[in-house]
Amino acid sequence: MIEVKDVWKKYKIYQDKPVSFKERFLYKRKGVFQEKWVLQGISLSIEKGKMIGLIGRNGSGKSTLLKMMTKILQPDKGELKIIGRVSSLLELGAGFHMDFTGRENIFMNASLFGLSRKEINSKLQEIIRFAELDTFIDNPVRTYSSGMFMRLAFSIAIHVEPDILLIDEILAVGDNAFQKKCISKIEEFKEKGKTIVFVSHDNGIMERLCDELYWIHESKLVKKGKPEEVIRDYLDFLSGSEEQRLKNEVMQQENQQTSQIEVTEQNEEVNKKENKRWGNGAVEITNIAIRNPDNENKFIFTREQRLEVELTYKTTNLKVERPVFGVGIFKMDGTNCYGTNTYIDKVELEISEHGKVRYCIESLNLVQGDYYVDVACHHEDGTPYDYITKAANFSVHSKENDQGIAFLPHKWFFEKGGES
Numbered sequence: 148m149i150e151v152k153d154v155w156k157k158y159k160i161y162q163d164k165p166v167s168f169k170e171r172f173l174y175k176r177k178g179v180f181q182e183k184w185v186l187q188g189i190s191l192s193i194e195k196g197k198m199i200g201l202i203g204r205n206g207s208g209k210s211t212l213l214k215m216m217t218k219i220l221q222p223d224k225g226e227l228k229i230i231g232r233v234s235s236l237l238e239l240g241a242g243f244h245m246d247f248t249g250r251e252n253i254f255m256n257a258s259l260f261g262l263s264r265k266e267i268n269s270k271l272q273e274i275i276r277f278a279e280l281d282t283f284i285d286n287p288v289r290t291y292s293s294g295m296f297m298r299l300a301f302s303i304a305i306h307v308e309p310d311i312l313l314i315d316e317i318l319a320v321g322d323n324a325f326q327k328k329c330i331s332k333i334e335e336f337k338e339k340g341k342t343i344v345f346v347s348h349d350n351g352i353m354e355r356l357c358d359e360l361y362w363i364h365e366s367k368l369v370k371k372g373k374p375e376e377v378i379r380d381y382l383d384f385l386s387g388s389e390e391q392r393l394k395n396e397v398m399q400q401e402n403q404q405t406s407q408i409e410v411t412e413q414n415e416e417v418n419k420k421e422n423k424r425w426g427n428g429a430v431e432i433t434n435i436a437i438r439n440p441d442n443e444n445k446f447i448f449t450r451e452q453r454l455e456v457e458l459t460y461k462t463t464n465l466k467v468e469r470p471v472f473g474v475g476i477f478k479m480d481g482t483n484c485y486g487t488n489t490y491i492d493k494v495e496l497e498i499s500e501h502g503k504v505r506y507c508i509e510s511l512n513l514v515q516g517d518y519y520v521d522v523a524c525h526h527e528d529g530t531p532y533d534y535i536t537k538a539a540n541f542s543v544h545s546k547e548n549d550q551g552i553a554f555l556p557h558k559w560f561f562e563k564g565g566e567s
């Protein structure tokens with residue numbers, strides 16, 4: 148159905164776009180653009196009735212490849228063969244006329260896909276119903292919200308009976324309920340034996356829906372195969388590069404940070420907001436490490452993994468009475484996920500001149516996202532010895548799409564019949 152043979156595509160990247168005629172004239176002669184290959188030697192072959200997915204980081208070339216399949220763009224080298232009517236969910240609503248009503252746009256847009264007036268009339272109610280626009284359909288589309296606009300464009304594109312459907316990040320369209328409707332429509336398409344090429348950053352959906360995945364990295368195809376295998380390698384790769392990014396960030400922070408504890412009179416809440424370190428310094432936390440089960444310093448974890456926060460401390464010549472060590476885990480927006488300390492946990496604590504305290508979470512159980520850690524040593528009555536906010540970061544990667552903060556172990560049960 149789709150045959151892509153050794154396709155190459157380049158864009159001109161203008162360093163300084165000329166604005167006036169004079170500049171255009173001058174720059175033209177100097178040639179102030181660079182050519183960038185955004186697709187290099189891509190080959191793939193998609194059989195009828197298959198749903199394939201393209202994954203890869205931002206800017207890797209996925210949308211460019213899709214645009215070539217719609218013929219919006221032509222390759223610079225190589226060949227693309229497509230058999231059948233293509234409907235694309237890229238650049239949704241690109242052909243809409245703002246002053247025309249939703250209904251008029253349905254007729255114009257659907258006719259671009261080759262549908263006759265009669266065919267459009269027979270699908271009209273279904274298009275309007277799917278787009279959830281009943282009372283607005285005779286208003287000009289310029290009065291639509293962005294969600295309404297997208298829903299209408301999406302609805303037209305899927306009702307034109309295409310043989311091939313190209314979908315780019317539709318999950319960004321509309322609210323949750325509408326997204327669910329889109330997914331079930333895609334599943335319906337699949338069942339009808341249509342060919343689908345799907346681009347999404349939602350790996351869970353990609354794995355569930357696609358028969359095969361292609362991973363594009365920096366303009367090249369690096370892997371194709373079963374969704375779970377390609378996603379596993381892709382996530383490993385992402386973890387590796389994010390690990391490096393976080394490491395660099397931490398190194399930068401360490402370079403900037405003065406290791407001095409700031410002795411301050413302000414109250415705790417103010418300090419927390421200002422992302423500070425404070426306390427009287429009787430105990431000083433000299434190092435914070437986040438470790439994985441292999442005892443390596445790590446920043447990326449999976450949900451089930453063991454995470455350990457290791458605090459190295461030393462005492463100074465100030466008196467340390469009834470010390471308590473605590474750790475708090477927060478989402479990046481400040482949501483408190485979990486916090487405890489040795490006093491709450493009723494742990495006997497013996498403090499020496501210097502030493503280490505290790506806080507181990509056997510199974511992390513947090514949902515996918517970025518987190519930071521506050522650490523502290525204080526007196527049982529709350530007087531801080533050393534309190535460090537945002538002392539360390541880590542991320543949780545997961546293929547699951549569950550929402551919220553923590554994974555709550557659960558099961559589903561179903562019963563047939565019974566009282567209604």
Ligand SMILES: Nc1ncnc2c1ncn2[C@@H]1O[C@H](COP(=O)(O)OP(=O)(O)OP(=O)(O)O)[C@@H](O)[C@H]1O
Nearest residue numbers: 158159160185203204205206207208209210211212
């Ligand atoms: N019209 C254009 N002119 C110049 N460069 C472009 C143009 N369109 C895209 N690019 C560049 O081509 C590269 C590939 O872009 P493309 O949109 O295909 O990537 P993508 O994998 O779809 O990314 P995303 O996941 O962010 O949608 C990027 O570096 C992008 O900046």
